[in-house]
Amino acid sequence: MIEKITRPTLLLDTKKMEANIDFMVEKADRLNVKLVPHFKTHQSKQIATFFNERGVDAITVSSVQMAQYFVESGWKDITVAFPFNRLEVEVINGFIQQGVNVKLLVTDAETVSFLSDKLVGHVSLLIELDAGYNRSGVSTEQTDKIKAIAREIIKSENTEFYGLYCHPGNTYHSDSIEDTKRLWADVIKKTNTVREALSGIGSALIIRIGDTPGCAIVEDMEGIDEIGPGNFVFYDLVMNYLNVCAESDIAVAVACPIVAKNDMRREIVIHGGAVHFSKDHLFDKDEKKFFGEMVIINETGWSNIIPDAKLVSVSQEHGVLKVSDELLETLHVGDVVGILPIHSCLTANLMGEYLSLQGQHFDHM
Amino acid sequence: MIEKITRPTLLLDTKKMEANIDFMVEKADRLNVKLVPHFKTHQSKQIATFFNERGVDAITVSSVQMAQYFVESGWKDITVAFPFNRLEVEVINGFIQQGVNVKLLVTDAETVSFLSDKLVGHVSLLIELDAGYNRSGVSTEQTDKIKAIAREIIKSENTEFYGLYCHPGNTYHSDSIEDTKRLWADVIKKTNTVREALSGIGSALIIRIGDTPGCAIVEDMEGIDEIGPGNFVFYDLVMNYLNVCAESDIAVAVACPIVAKNDMRREIVIHGGAVHFSKDHLFDKDEKKFFGEMVIINETGWSNIIPDAKLVSVSQEHGVLKVSDELLETLHVGDVVGILPIHSCLTANLMGEYLSLQGQHFDHM
Numbered sequence: 001m002i003e004k005i006t007r008p009t010l011l012l013d014t015k016k017m018e019a020n021i022d023f024m025v026e027k028a029d030r031l032n033v034k035l036v037p038h039f040k041t042h043q044s045k046q047i048a049t050f051f052n053e054r055g056v057d058a059i060t061v062s063s064v065q066m067a068q069y070f071v072e073s074g075w076k077d078i079t080v081a082f083p084f085n086r087l088e089v090e091v092i093n094g095f096i097q098q099g100v101n102v103k104l105l106v107t108d109a110e111t112v113s114f115l116s117d118k119l120v121g122h123v124s125l126l127i128e129l130d131a132g133y134n135r136s137g138v139s140t141e142q143t144d145k146i147k148a149i150a151r152e153i154i155k156s157e158n159t160e161f162y163g164l165y166c167h168p169g170n171t172y173h174s175d176s177i178e179d180t181k182r183l184w185a186d187v188i189k190k191t192n193t194v195r196e197a198l199s200g201i202g203s204a205l206i207i208r209i210g211d212t213p214g215c216a217i218v219e220d221m222e223g224i225d226e227i228g229p230g231n232f233v234f235y236d237l238v239m240n241y242l243n244v245c246a247e248s249d250i251a252v253a254v255a256c257p258i259v260a261k262n263d264m265r266r267e268i269v270i271h272g273g274a275v276h277f278s279k280d281h282l283f284d285k286d287e288k289k290f291f292g293e294m295v296i297i298n299e300t301g302w303s304n305i306i307p308d309a310k311l312v313s314v315s316q317e318h319g320v321l322k323v324s325d326e327l328l329e330t331l332h333v334g335d336v337v338g339i340l341p342i343h344s345c346l347t348a349n350l351m352g353e354y355l356s357l358q359g360q361h362f363d364h365m
Numbered sequence: 366m367i368e369k370i371t372r373p374t375l376l377l378d379t380k381k382m383e384a385n386i387d388f389m390v391e392k393a394d395r396l397n398v399k400l401v402p403h404f405k406t407h408q409s410k411q412i413a414t415f416f417n418e419r420g421v422d423a424i425t426v427s428s429v430q431m432a433q434y435f436v437e438s439g440w441k442d443i444t445v446a447f448p449f450n451r452l453e454v455e456v457i458n459g460f461i462q463q464g465v466n467v468k469l470l471v472t473d474a475e476t477v478s479f480l481s482d483k484l485v486g487h488v489s490l491l492i493e494l495d496a497g498y499n500r501s502g503v504s505t506e507q508t509d510k511i512k513a514i515a516r517e518i519i520k521s522e523n524t525e526f527y528g529l530y531c532h533p534g535n536t537y538h539s540d541s542i543e544d545t546k547r548l549w550a551d552v553i554k555k556t557n558t559v560r561e562a563l564s565g566i567g568s569a570l571i572i573r574i575g576d577t578p579g580c581a582i583v584e585d586m587e588g589i590d591e592i593g594p595g596n597f598v599f600y601d602l603v604m605n606y607l608n609v610c611a612e613s614d615i616a617v618a619v620a621c622p623i624v625a626k627n628d629m630r631r632e633i634v635i636h637g638g639a640v641h642f643s644k645d646h647l648f649d650k651d652e653k654k655f656f657g658e659m660v661i662i663n664e665t666g667w668s669n670i671i672p673d674a675k676l677v678s679v680s681q682e683h684g685v686l687k688v689s690d691e692l693l694e695t696l697h698v699g700d701v702v703g704i705l706p707i708h709s710c711l712t713a714n715l716m717g718e719y720l721s722l723q724g725q726h727f728d729h730m
Contacts, residue, residue: 006452007430040681062682063636065372082682083624085636086699087371107625111698135683136625136634169680259448260472260501269501271428271450275714279644315534316405316710317427317447318500333476334451345681349640350715 001359002255002297005336008276009255010351012362013301016251017233018050024215024232025054031221036060036079036208038230041345044354045073046362047233058101060210060228064088069365071100079103081165081210081228083128083136084111089118096121105165107138109145109152116156124162125153126208129194131187133170140166140190143197150201163206163225166191171213177243184214188223213244236344237293241282252354253295253302253338254347256319258331266328270311272319272339277311278346284310294321295338301357302338311339366724367620367662370701373641374620375716377727378666381616382598383415389580389597390419396586401425401444401573403595406710409719410438411727412598423466425575425593429453434730436465444468446530446575446593448493448501449476454483461486470530472503474510474517481521489527490518491573494559496552498535505531505555508562515566528571528590531556536578542608549579553588578609601709602658606647617719618660618667618703619712621684623696631693635676637684637704642676643711649675659686660703666722667703676704 028035037051038060048059048070058077061067067078068091076099084104095102097120105128106112112125127149130137138145153161168187174180191207198205208226209215215229216239234252235245256272272292281289294309295302308324319339323331331337341347348354354362393400402416403425413435416424423442426432432443433456441464449469460467462485470493471477477490492514495502503510518526533552539545556572563570573591574580580594581604599617600610621637637657646654659674660667673689684704688696696702706712713719719727 006450006456007428063372082636083634085371085622085624087622087701091371108698114699134630135678135680135685136627139629257450257452259450262501264504265499269448271447274643274645274711278639279711280639313500315500316714320500333473334479336452346639346644349681 001357002336005255006257008257008272008351010348010354011253011255011297011302011338012354012356013251014356014358016249017047020232020235020249020251021050021054024229025056028227031219033221033224034058034226036226036228037233038062038081038210038228039070040066041230042233042348043069043365044363045070047354048073048075060230064091066365067095071095071098077101077103079105079126079228081105081167083107084115086111086114089115092123093118093120096123103162106149106153107136109149112149112152112156112159116158119158122158122160124160126163126165129164129166129191131166131168131190133168135167135169137166140194143194146194147198147201150198154201161202161205163208164191164194165208165210167210168214169211171211172238172242174213174242177217180213180217184209184218185220192223212239213242216244231345234344234348236347237282237340237342247305247340250340250344252344252348253297253340254292254351255297255336256339258333258335258337261328261331261333263328266323266325268321268323268328268331268337270319270321270337270339271317272311273314273317275316276347276350277314277319277339277341278343278350279314280343280346282342288312291319292339292341294323295340297336297338305340366722367701370620371622373622373637373716375713375719376618376620376662376667376703377719377721378616379721379723381614382412385597385600385614385616386415386419389594390421393592396584398586398589399423399591401591401593402598403427403446403575403593404435405431406595407598407713408434408730409728410435412719413438413440425595429456431730432460436460436463442466442468444491444593446470446532448472449480451476451479454480457488458483458485461488468527471514471518472501474514477514477517477521477524481523484523487523487525489525491528491530494529494531494556496531496533496555498533500532500534502531505559508559511559512563512566515563519566526567526570528573529556529559530573530575532575533579534576536576537603537607539578539607542582545578545582549574549583550585557588577604578607581609596710599709599713601712602647602705602707603645612670612705615705615709617709617713618662618705619657619716620662620701621704623698623700623702626693626696626698628693631688631690633686633688633693633696633702635684635686635702635704636682637676638679638682640681641712641715642679642684642704642706643708643715644679645708645711647707653677656684657704657706659688660705662701662703670705
């Protein structure tokens with residue numbers, strides 16, 4: 001397989017991916033929560049089938065455009081997990097006409113009233129709550145505002161009040177597993193307090209929580225009805241550094257040709273830069289930025305992470321690997337090395353296609 | 366035009382772009398250097414025609430894949446400004462068979478010998494030099510290595526020794542206009558010293574230098590034969606902060622729908638995130654990171670930069686604008702605002718298409 005690679009290529013280890021999917025499907029089953037996986041990470045109709053085969057029938061996406069992509073391949077229950085963009089209401093009407101069970105996030109009563117005016121049929125709404133991440137969503141402390149939105153949903157003929165949604169993205173900055181668990185316990189408490197406050201308005205409201213770190217780590221999901229993680233399908237170095245996954249769980253690597261060596265600086269120049277990896281980075285133990293870690297590609301996939309071989313800089317197409325003297329000896333211009341991405345969602349989005357270890361191409365929208 | 370925008374859309378002001386192209390074409394003409402523009406920024410066959418109309422016949426690209434894209438639309442003189450990736454030699458042979466005048470960068474003698482073995486016809490080679498940027502290229506101080514590469518080029522039947530290439534990307538980190546000028550003077554001196562050292566080996570060697578800051582600012586180009594800037598076609602906030610362009614020269618802006626407001630934090634949530642802007646950032650006067658600046662889109666294009674309205678965070682699809690109290694009052698959910706990108710190359714690469722102010726769509730590879 002590696003002999004055929006001539007350019008930066010996103011390799012997908014489907015066995016690792018299937019194990020990651022199995023893990024989350026089984027965990028959701030065991031903890032009695034519904035898995036509504038987020039497809040923003042893979043954005044692939046073909047990868048979506050692996051979920052379908054495991055009984056997943058409802059999915060999450062991050063844009064109306066992404067919803068269109070999955071509607072086209074037959075998905076019928078789709079949550080657009082983004083404060084609803086009013087300018088795209090006509091696309092939503094198209095989904096309704098195709099019989100799609102559409103779920104939207106709202107964060108103000110005016111958008112509900114707008115939807116009520118413009119929709120040609122039913123959608124389900126979730127109020128997006130902010131339990132401390134401070135990105136989007138109504139603060140769980142703004143009970144009056146939440147109640148006003150809820151009343152507007154109930155009032156409208158075309159909107160069903162489905163529940164409450166919260167993405168605690170601050171787990172990406174947790175210091176430890178215990179910290180993530182504490183954070184989730186707090187989110188569960190706060191969202192349930194909101195649900196209780198709404199008991200006179202909405203009934204049988206579900207609570208859905210979204211992030212991969214929490215969904216992977218937390219075992220106590222009492223109070224939660226649905227989970228919507230996305231990144232777990234591939235994981236990445238961020239998740240590995242957070243101890244959310246083992247490095248052997250990371251299911252994607254970018255194969256990059258070596259185009260130059262600099263013996264003086266112990267550097268390897270690869271074709272693999274910001275247009276392949278984005279500019280997401282982590283910091284090593286000496287607080288130095290890096291943009292990926294190196295693996296050796298072999299017959300069956302790729303090796304463990306090679307120590308002292310960090311991607312220390314990226315420009316548009318260039319990547320520079322700083323390596324040890326010993327490693328420098330073994331790497332040659334014309335070889336292909338693997339780079340594990342810092343952030344698999346952005347890497348997959350940039351690469352636009354996958355190549356499995358068996359040589360099969362997988363789409364990306 | 367703005368009424369039709371429903372999603373993040375990359376707006377292109379073709380008048381600003383044409384003025385930017387005119388500026389560089391006229392400057393090259395006046396200073397008697399050949400402009401071989403880098404097309405990595407726009408990556409567009411349709412934008413390429415604006416250069417063609419102004420007499421540009423030779424272009425620069427950053428990958429063999431990008432070369433393929435421009436060969437398909439008829440360009441016949443293409444420099445792949447990246448240490449040549451041996452694994453793509455068969456694509457180069459295809460170009461030769463189509464009569465393309467291919468120019469490649471080499472940084473080691475072995476790659477020259479490899480090319481000599483594998484090529485089915487002639488290519489021109491430039492030795493890539495490193496005058497202090499420390500990314501790729503042979504250090505201008507490694508005269509023996511450079512001579513060895515030069516001799517290998519001369520020895521081979523299929524490789525013509527065209528000249529020396531240097532991309533002083535460190536001008537992107539200049540402290541001042543004067544600093545950039547000093548840096549360029551140093552690069553000109555060092556590359557000319559190499560040319561003199563090669564006088565017994567190659568003859569009539571050209572020197573090409575690449576970066577937008579230097580090409581835009583420097584007036585003394587004595588010793589240089591060709592320039593290959595790319596970013597100047599659009600410019601961006603990085604160039605504006607370096608005083609390389611005025612903010613009114615920036616020819617692209619991303620139109621982003623407002624999807625939520627947070628009155629408590631004076632924040633606006635837009636649809637516009639890392640999949641639109643990448644994660645490039647600058648630092649404001651208080652050393653706080655930001656990912657773009659806001660403009661108001663109007664009938665004729667967009668306004669000047671609105672003070673106190675910085676894009677302070679981006680995740681995959683979300684962007685958060687921190688705004689003043691006054692501004693907050695005037696912005697509404699369902700409005701569309703413009704964001705000037707930090708780095709136009711990466712933004713254009715992510716957006717994948719342009720919409721001109723006249724409503725015309727322009728391609729991106």
